[in-house]
Structure formats: C-alpha cells, structure tokens
Amino acid sequence: MVGNNAWDNYVKTFIERDYPNLIIHGYKLTSPDTTEYNCVAWAGEDDQTWWWPDAQNQEHWPPDVPREETLEAFQAAFRTLGYEVCQDDSLEPRFQKISIYINSSKVPTHVARQLPDGKWTSKLGQDEDIEHNNLQGLTGNPGYGEVACIMKRPI
Template sequence: MRSDRYWKKNCIAWVAEDDEIWWWPDIQHQYYWPPGICREETLEAFQEVYKMLGYEVCQGDVLEEGFQKIAIYTNSNKVPTHVARQLPTGKWTSKLGSLEDIEHNNLQRLTGNPGYGEVAYIMKKSIPV
C-alpha cells in the first residue's frame, strides 16, 4: 500500500512510529538520528536506538500478548539494512525505503531479497493490553 503522507520516512522511522522524518546514522547529518546514539551503521547503534524506545533483545518472532516486536535485518557483513515491526495480528509491516508500506506474514518473506539480508535480532517492548 502506498502511503503518500509517509513518503518522508524509511523503515527505521516506520518502526519507531515517526511519521515525519527519515532516520539514518549518516555522518553528514543529513538525516535524523537520536541524540546520544553513535552515528554508525552498526547493529549495536541500531539496538541502542530501539532500546532508547523501550525495546529489549528477545528470542523468537511469535506474537506475544502485551508486547510489540521488531526485527533488525543485516547484510552478510552484519551492517543493518532493514527493520520490520510486528502488528497486533501477528503479521509484520515494513516500509520499503521511500516506496510503499507492506504487510508480510513472516520475517522470511524479506529474507534473501537483495538489500534486506537476514534477521539478526528480534526485540520487544511492553505495550498496554
């Protein structure tokens, strides 16, 4: 589904539920990156961003009542490439760069697609039930 009002944000912002700006840890500061988090394209930096938002590393992508989960993808060099968020239905949602927002039944649907890589970490945070 194309959402024109969301063209400004990428997958990182989509998962953080920021409707306004593109998030990326570029060293030129062209994009937003949370203050205090190292501006590096590393798994550790991405984990820190989501820890700041209340997520913690967990095991498994199965839907858990009372939690919202995210998945961080990396390429073969362990550089973050994509982030997806679990919906209350158990399906996942992704923002494909400046393109459309999609839903997928599982995390493997994006695995193997050029540019997305493999799921490196699942994180979750508590949400009101």
C-alpha cells in the same frame, strides 16, 4: 492499499523483483510511496521523519547513540524507544516487536515492526509500506539479508 489495480500490479512487479520471497510468503501493499520516512522510522512508529545514522547529521538519529551503521547502534536507537533484545519473533500479548535485518557484511539494511495480529509491517526504503505474513518474506539476496535481532517493548 487504495489505488488503481493496474498501478498496484505495476508496483508489485518491482517489489517482487527486489524481494522475491514475498511471492512465497505473502504480502499486500498498505500505503503509497513517500520520502517522508523510512523503515527505521516506520518501525519506531514515526511517519514524519527519515531515521538513519549518517555521519553528516542530516537525518534523524537519537541523541547519544553512535551514528554508525552497526547492529549495536540500531539496537541502541531502539532502546531509546523502550525496546530490549528478546528471543524470538512469536506474537506475545502486551508486547510490540521489531526485527532488524543485516546484509552479509553485518550492516543493518531494514527494520520491520510486528502488528497486533502477528503479521509484520515494513516501509520499503522510499517506496511503499507493506504488510507481510512473516519475516522470511524480506530475507535473501535480493532482499534485506537475514534477521539479526528481534527486540520487544511493552505496549
């Protein structure tokens, strides 16, 4: 991320408070905060729209996909982008992968997208985008819970 080192360090204190496993597993800031899009949109390669299955229909959600905060609804949303459930998060040539996280109540909390080098990229809510070395950096509580599902699509 291009920015002021003092500001970046300030931002990192909050990120590391909310996602302490990132300290162990490694990450870097890649863009400043914005409310234009969230993690679900970012995983779907949309940096213009906020995706969420809100019942009020205020946020974007794919047509004909239930507006529910369930793993099944999130999987269905990503199926509209060509993703299918797969076995693991290993890097596969010619495929792009996403990871859906859930909390202890089985509610989706986050979606990350794999980069061509095998690392992952995430939008932290309305905050910054980060690149993280693996999926474990965002797990836990505090954190996004656990990885519930990996999906992939051909590139």
